[in-house]
Amino acid sequence: MTTFDHGGGVRSVQVPIPDNPLGHTLVYAVDTDRGPVLVDTGWDDPASWDALVAGLVALGTSVREVYGVVVTHYHPDHHGLSGRVREASGSWIALHAADAAIVRRARETRPERWFSYMAARLTAAGAPEEHVAPLRSARGRGAPGLSPALPDREIDPGELLDLPGRRLRAVWTPGHTPGHVCLHLEEEHPARLPGGGRLFSGDHLLPGISPHIGLYGDPDGTTATDPLGDYLDSLDRVGRLAPAEVLPAHQNTFTDAPSRVRQLLAHHEERLTGLLALLSRPLTPWQLAERMTWNRPWADIPHGSRNIAVSEAEAHLRRLVKLGRAEPVAGSEPVAYIAT
Template sequence: MAEAFDHGGGVRSVRVPIPDNPLGHTLVYVVDTDRGPVLVDTGWDDPAAWDALTAGLTACGTSVGEVAGVVVTHHHPDHHGLSGQVREVSGAWVAMHAADAAIVRRARETRPGRWYAYMAAKLTAAGAPEEHVAPLRAARGRRTLPGLSPALPDREIVPGELLDLPGRRLRAIWTPGHTPGHVCLHLEEEHPAHLPGRGRLFSGDHLLPEITPHIGLYEDPDDATVTDPLGDYLDSLERVGRLAPAEVLPAHQHVFADASGRVRELLAHHEERLTGLLALLREPLTPWQLAERMEWNRPWSQIPYGSRTIAVSEAEAHLRRLVKLGRAEPVTGSEPVAYVAA
């Protein structure tokens, strides 16, 4: 049975499954416009996901062939994966923020061996043990790398501007952090149930009701710029909190109200986590050692290989924030670089 829900005011959602992922599904939103339905995200590029999306659109009273456009909140495959297939069937345009479009372009153009070598070097510099890095060294000769042929968007989402959705007022809000080009979308229309607040917010992965999005490093093999993704995320959270929407329509879990309250919870969570990391950094630790000691949803020994790489990236993002704030510093002469509380 197709899982579709009517949120009122010409907005529906379809639950599109994510294969082998504890998140379970992506909520793809279907927004009615004067030129036909526009999707906010599309879901994972997988046959079961495609079947769920097409069945869900049918349950919404439309079809893939009628889709006029796709607005992508960010480039991750559980959001952008099916965009190309939707465009092939319908001729729809696909829009994305320039920063994430650049990542899509780079992913398509970079040789797999370059990615493996880059990730091996990054993990080695973070203090990863050889048994974790070895599979990446062994994979350098592969000619293909899964997930690196995402669809190129053909429209750019410009922060602060209304998107070209005839009959609707959907404004792009740039919210970097989870990715450098993540956007939330503010539907500047009265809530259909007249809830207090300013319209509705399609929040992608930026603002979720019960979980915190992954904040890791922005990876680019050809750019050595020292970014601050966690700082970007915290600034973006405050910007969204000031919008005070009546309701938030996230890409995972469920719709919720009180965006400002959720923003306060997330800001407090990250401040608490940074304070906890400073306690760990009473002794010098590499990013890998810090990740081993951080609190995750399961013991480190039970975290699978790929998730450990993601965890180290998150540890590094927190370290960068602490260094930028002057609360931690690298240990001179350490190799790999260790950090200690300042």
């Protein structure tokens, strides 16, 4: 358990994520006139809970004193412990409406429906039957994040949140999830670094990696969304804020957000250009994912990570199609795409 004082009434606790290369979620505690407000809570796991509880004690407070929880997005390494924090403290939980809708659907949908939906989506993307089969046999088992806590409040973009004595404004930054928010602390930096306050960036803006941008998961969805387009637009919005310091949910704090935004915009443009070269001949989303560059060879990527990779390939294809740089091949089944 590691804690850090960022100054100006903002501190953090490293809450471990079990069996995940990211290692931990940085949970921030923002002092207010009514008690600490947490930005995210970490994964719902006994060791993670113990680390959060002990970390808050080390910071001179306790989970019982928490006044509120602001969740940047619904993923289980951010929202997982929110319900336990509320039970222990009586705090409120706030989440953007788009992610709150996903939470409600997750609670109302049986696990079998989710596994059936995932299997159908992967089949449509061209995944081989030997990859899809484990999802069919997994029906009836639970999975992380399928019973997340319902929020008490919905975050309205642009609003000042209920942090008595502080100025924390919600900035809607869809892409990683449809309801992802960053949180702009509109106060002078405690070390008087130049720039516009501080930004809790969740997974939207990270110092060393690009967040996963895949299709928004929705078993009942019928709208063809453009998550990568959402993300790139959101990056521009955050870059214009020019905060003095960025406090992300993973890795480490950093400065010069506009420079990091430019790097990420360039990264995705380079990736789209590289995918167009691959699409010189028709490829299904699965075949495209097989040929994309990842942090390890495709043969070494485990089952669950391949699902994420295919979703990312599909998000990039959606963007290329929307830009008129690729198109589906008429009559192909499963649908293949080719550069225009």
